[in-house]
Amino acid sequence: MFEIAEAPPATRLMLRGAPEVAARAGAAFGVVPPLEPCRANQAGERAALWLGPDEWLLLAPSDADATKLAAALEGLVHSLVDVSDGTEALLLHGAGAALALSAGCPLDLHPDAFPPGMATRTVLGRIGITLWRRGAADWWVEVARSQAAYARAFLAEAGRGW
């Protein structure tokens, strides 16, 4: 069994650039974007998810101000785009969440293969999602706003049991 909750609104920033961009962004943002593949760093309400070798998703509370971060990156070749409104997040909590996700996600979600602190883009059924395991039974699922209803219905159906 597990619960599906909607995450509170958040500021989402897509950061792209070389490792020195990540280092400097970390100092200004409060969380260092991980250089290790498929990892997420978290500090308080802020998080940085590795999406690609030069691509990170930065999550912060909705009232966060990105101007300080943009100013800190001045002079470095980078891209910093506010994508807050593009996606919303579903929070899954419970032991059955991994099983329900597995109904549509082909990744191995066993804690040995997908430990807490791991994050990656992947697929869920017919849509693409960003999956972040925050704890043994806690998942953060980033899903495009227009596809959130699909994701919610898919997970509810998959978790219904029979």
Add this chain to the structure above:
Amino acid sequence: MLLIPCPFCAMDRPEAEFRHAGEAHLTRPPDPAAADDAAWADFLYHRANPRGVIAERWRHVHGCGRFINVLRDTVSDRILASYRPGEKRP
């Protein structure tokens, strides 16, 4: 489902996350204006389509988003190796 080792994600990832992107190591004519029709046809259309090992580009579209090169055996559908673009074919 194939498991494709992604050199950027440093792990085996399911085929459903990838898009096939054709044969790898095709070189665009260095001076496009000087290339004749045969050279263009070779670049655009003519593919090796071997029975055996082929080097292909795949894009990890639902993952790191990067293009990678993959060695695949077209007979057994076995993935032999994967490597980053720009690296030498193993």
